Amino acid sequence: MATQVILDRKPRVAQGDVIREVEFIEFVTEQAGTLEISKIIFPLVVVLTQDCDLEQDFRFRNEGQAGSHDKYLFSVLVAPVYNLDHMCAGEHLSELNMSMQSISRKKTPGSFLRNNEWPRYHFIEFPESTRLPPSVVDFKHYFSLNVQYARTAKQTRFACSLAPLFRDDLSHRFASYLSRIGLPE
Amino acid sequence: MGRDDFSSEYVSSTSTSDVHSKVKQASEPEIDLSKYEIGKPRRVLIRAKVTHGDSGNS
Numbered sequence: 001m002a003t004q005v006i007l008d009r010k011p012r013v014a015q016g017d018v019i020r021e022v023e024f025i026e027f028v029t030e031q032a033g034t035l036e037i038s039k040i041i042f043p044l045v046v047v048l049t050q051d052c053d054l055e056q057d058f059r060f061r062n063e064g065q066a067g068s069h070d071k072y073l074f075s076v077l078v079a080p081v082y083n084l085d086h087m088c089a090g091e092h093l094s095e096l097n098m099s100m101q102s103i104s105r106k107k108t109p110g111s112f113l114r115n116n117e118w119p120r121y122h123f124i125e126f127p128e129s130t131r132l133p134p135s136v137v138d139f140k141h142y143f144s145l146n147v148q149y150a151r152t153a154k155q156t157r158f159a160c161s162l163a164p165l166f167r168d169d170l171s172h173r174f175a176s177y178l179s180r181i182g183l184p185e
Numbered sequence: 186m187g188r189d190d191f192s193s194e195y196v197s198s199t200s201t202s203d204v205h206s207k208v209k210q211a212s213e214p215e216i217d218l219s220k221y222e223i224g225k226p227r228r229v230l231i232r233a234k235v236t237h238g239d240s241g242n243s
Contacts, residue, residue, distance in 0.1 A: 026228075030235060037231040043224045083223040095227045133223060 002127045004163035012058035013076055013150045015051035016167030018132075020044055020157040022078065024143050040096065044081040044159065046124075046137055047150070048174050049073070051167075057147065075144035079174070081124065084113075084134040119177045122170055130160045137170065139177040 005018075022045045026038040047054075056071035086092035088110060090102030103109045112118045113136065120140055126132040145153070162170060 033235045035231075035233045035235050037233075039229050039231075040226050041229060042226045080226065081223070083225075086223075086225060092225055095225045135223065 002125045003166045005127060005130055005160040005166075006163055007129065007160050009154070009158045010161070013047055013049075013054050013147075013154050014161060015047050015049060015054060015171060016162035016164075017047040017154055018044060018081065018130075018159040018161065019047070019078075019150075019153050020159050022145065022153055022157075023149075024145075042080045044132070044135065045078040046081050046162070046170065048077040048079055048142060048171065050171070073147050076147055076150040077142055077144050078150075079137050079139055079142040081135045081137050084123070084136055087136050116173065119173070119180065122173055124162075124166075126160070132159060139174050142174075 020043060022042045024040045024042060026040060027036075028038075029036045053071075053073060054076070057073040060069065060071040082092040086094075087100070088103045088105045090100045093100055103113055109118075113121055114123050116123055120138065122137040122139065124135050124137065126135065161167075
């Protein structure tokens with residue numbers, strides 16, 4: 001079943017927002033007067049931060065709650081959304097010189113992926129209106145964005161937002177993945 | 186290119202001699218798949234010389 005999405009853009013960043021061309025700063029160094037900045041540009045990410053936290057952050061910043069900054073966030077958590085075809089070929093990070101495990105689409109691993117039976121991954125089949133291909137969120141690759149940067153990115157490069165039930169499913173699966181008990185090899 | 190665009194092109198370019206190939210072409214996906222592509226993450230490295238506009242001695 002295709003994931004349902006909302007194409008209208010809220011003014012604030014919301015959980016489940018899908019945003020294009022998002023930059024992640026890997027590192028910044030300064031040596032002998034030369035500044036070096038390395039960044040990775042992700043074609044697509046989805047916002048994972050709890051929606052009520054995002055809503056409160058937005059309200060406190062815009063309405064000014066009597067000088068209180070209690071609800072301000074430092075960052076917005078996101079995870080990359082990869083093209084399913086690239087991922088199955090194990091080539092989705094080839095431009096970062098990273099070789100990834102390939103996944104057979106027609107055999108059990110591909111079926112596990114599409115049915116969201118693999119805790120690390122979250123499959124999204126976008127509706128045609130979004131003009132986005134079948135995609136996969138990789139929870140292991142989550143990273144954070146500066147709040148203001150996330151807002152600007154949404155304003156200029158918003159793709160769509162997952163509809164509430166699908167957004168909640170994403171959020172629960174991410175929380176479950178992050179809180180898993182790591183067993184020794 | 187949507188379905189309507191393709192159909193109009195198909196109608197205007199059809200001839201009796203190659204009708205079979207045209208029919209085959211028409212049954213292929215009408216969606217321009219390249220527009221559905223998500224690229225791959227890429228790395229950008231920026232190097233910049235740090236300059237000091239103000240010596241701080243004023």
